[in-house]
Amino acid sequence: MRTIYIALISLPLIFLASCGQSSKAETEKEKQEEAHGESVEVELTEAQMKAVDIQLGKIEQRALNSIIRVNGEMALDPQKKAEVTSLLGGSIKQILVIEGRYVSAGQAVAYLENTEIVELQKNYLTTKREALIAEQEYRRQKELSRQGAGVEKTLQQATANYEITKAQLAGLEKQLKQISISEEQVSAGNMVTQIPIKAPIAGTISKINISTGSYVDMQTPLMSITDNASIHCDVNVFEKDINRINIGQEVDITLTNQPGVNLKGEIYEINKSFEGDTRAIIAHAKIKGRADVKFIPGMYVTGLINVGKQKADAVPNDAIISNEGKKYIFVLEKEAEREGVKTYHFERVEVITGISELGYTQTTPVTELKKDATIVKSNAFYLGSMSTDHGEHGD
Template structure:
């Protein structure tokens, strides 16, 4: 019995010793846990930084304006646009313009012909002859009456006939002048067979609505002419923003279909009533400077700045968005002191910010957490740094 107890004790001792050895071995064989980078930090090599042209700078103090964004369209005043028409019906004989041509007011754009034009000139020539005869008869009757050789009734009739013919001739003369016919050059062998249609305003020729041989009357538009030199901007401004617009104030605007080029306009008047189907009031602004490419009816987006203030600001592309939060990347100046980092690497830490007003390519930022003083930030290439951080999926280099 005593021997059994001794054997059991030996077994327990061996087992205990084995456990101790295994524990020691396990402890000795466990890998040393490496320090991980923070999940908001990523490192890039100098080669990567150079390849994507990542640039750094400090946070600047900039004078920025609050920007008000409004929509609108380009308009040409009605007095600077017109549809050319003929004053008398006829058939189009010639067209002297093409769409896109610039024409001056009074310039010939087409000609129209009609047999009635000849008839009016014949009537004028006939009336001229009759008026001359009536004047002669009137003078004869006047002389007879003054010599007591003629009746007053005959004189009065001759006078009435003469004045009626003179009035009829004056009417025909005026009509021919309106048609563009020089009545002093009309004779039986030199009658005008076609009339010129001239531009009512100076400007660019738009749509041409007729062709040679088309019949036109006084209501038929020949061509549309628009003077884009007088183009202005109609801004649709809500009532709450109306006080921000003052006469003489400059407004920058972009074309909806070409947002790369900026134009400038100056406010000159404000509407006095709400637009139909909207709660906006039209603010009119005259386009200044270069008007190249501006066409009546184009949609625009305007930006107006006010309330200047000096704020912490970074270039617009320094701010990136991730999962609904905006961030900037700050250069970790202490990265060399951390384990497993080489001199060839630069570490960047993602810092949450609140973006404010934007102007002149910069955006105001407010830090949610305290940031290092005089920190260098990524001003160009922040999107690449964010992509590198998110693509790592939380698995950091060891």
Template sequence: MKLINKYKIIIYLGLTVVTGLLSCSQQPKKEEQPESTEKVRSKTETGITLTKNQLNAVGIRFGTIEQKNLKSVVKASGQLEVPPQNRAEVTLLMGGVVNQVFVLEGQHVNKGQKLASIENNQLIQLQQDYMSAEAGLAYATKEYERQKELNAANAGVGKVFQQSESAYRSEQAKVAALARQLQQVGINPANATKGRFITQIPVFAPISGIIGKIDIQTGSYAEPARSLMNIVDNSKVHCDLVVYEKDLFKVKPGQLVNFILTNQNNREITGKIYGVNQSFENDSKAIIAHAVIEQSAKNNLIQGMYVSALINIGKQDVAAVPTDAVVKSGGKEYIYYLKKTQGETFAFDQAEVVSGAADLGYTEVKLVTSLPKDIKIVTKGAYYILSSQNATGDED
């Protein structure tokens, strides 16, 4: 029994030692404690600190957020379009085989210029019908005149006179209809009267402009009402701007517009709103505002170009700061304000803003988080504070 008790004591002591070792191993080591947390929190709270000498050296100036009467704008985007009357699809009323094409893509043409010729043997029958109709009209005219004279002298029969008059009117209508058909395919009816029949349909430019894509070639068959080529006159190009519902009642005809051509190194041109649609586009809560562009012919503008625009909707009182007070970093905009002073040491912090209209050296700002009303902000030298903050962040 004593031996058994002795073994029990030994086992109990062994378990006690193992438990103690496990407890020690689970305790966090002192050097693993996040002792840098307080340092990081302190830097975040105090922002950036500068001395008075530094402020004087870089010329940092202070001011307040003011109420300014600035030119207000509505931001919009869109693309350049051409009015329907300044673009054309060249088609045929009668089909045929392409005999010759006289123009190239990108070439400027004038209205009435010959673009192509189409071979169609059906033209012979049409011209022959017109010639026969002319002969029939000549006979009907003489008969009508003869019966008219007899009827006036009471020597004729009234029924015969009426028949001759009806035949005369019918032949007149027939000749006029055939003449119109010949004119529609570009043939002078006078030539058909003289027996000078042609088998080629000339294709003429309906408007002046630049030839776009040509869909025909020599020897191909040109179908009726199918586009042979298109012509665009970019001299009357205008801009269709997308305006959303929140700005709908701010945009009106007559307002000035500044356009920014995103594909031409952000070149700026000016224009004016001349019309605003009164219905939403498809299912979107947006309307189209139409703007005419000043001197569009001299700006080498092309239909389909995308643009950004600022529509001037007048002036209004807004919270504003000098333009130099707003800095950009990480895709956001900030202003810096004086958080506290201690002796000759100045502590600054940043406040995120959303900028708006810019005019007279001031920029409209909307604070993401509110600040005290009369707090001092940095109006000059904000970029120096930003660079100092970035440098401190890199060192950290």
């Protein structure tokens, strides 16, 4: 502040009062600048405005596609992942696959040996013979009864015995089929000592938990299979946005650790309960196309859900500049004329940007603007370069 010394003795009180008011005004200005951040101002003449074609206008209300920012991970439906187990306990005699190999549904992935396998086949042969004898006796007693020579009680016993042995035989045939043993082969006397363990679904072997010679029981997961071809994306939608999402909405997806991979998805299912202790639900999105990208369950993703058009304050893209990671627009503060030269005084105002569409970007000023404020709508980069080159402009 400049101080002017005046010789008149009668003016000291006025001078002190004036200084007090000026100091108070400067203090208020400093407080305001601290609250709103650094104030950057630029002044242009009318000739400069025309030379670089700077156009003025208002912040507009535009119907823009609104988005919700989400994060999540790649996941599989329960039916697209499986644990391989055995229906019998026993020793692993051979492993036919390695991790990372693709297998078809029903393909043998290992062989298991157990003495129960031979015992089961023996029981089948014995029961089959008993069933044949029981059937012959039943038919004989039935024929005698038809001729009036049989005893009713004997027929009833023969019938019951036949039905029991027939049921036992059917049960053993089912057991043989479940462990991939052919009853025709057993009936021909070709008994086996090993059985194949088969893949329940098609997919990739993701983990093997066994080794040759190890003993396994029916509760032991031998290996895991995942069908990554049917992978989808699970994204977390927080409580404030739940009512804005619907099945069928599009999702732009980016793999967090592979920024160059951009995917398109579509929401096909929405959970109806919160996940654990979070205030978020999971929305499931199927991936469209991109067969060239290799997905793995658990990959982290970020996404933008398009929830439809909404009215928002927006400015032309050309009205926004970037500086040190922040976004700004220029607001007309005043017009003046000095010595026949018309000048325009602009202030740089920080804004938070949203979605961009058809040449316009959603903007929210960090500090409240005057109603019907006039802004620079085009070539704002010119003012941006001036503010960067010349720094803060003051009186």
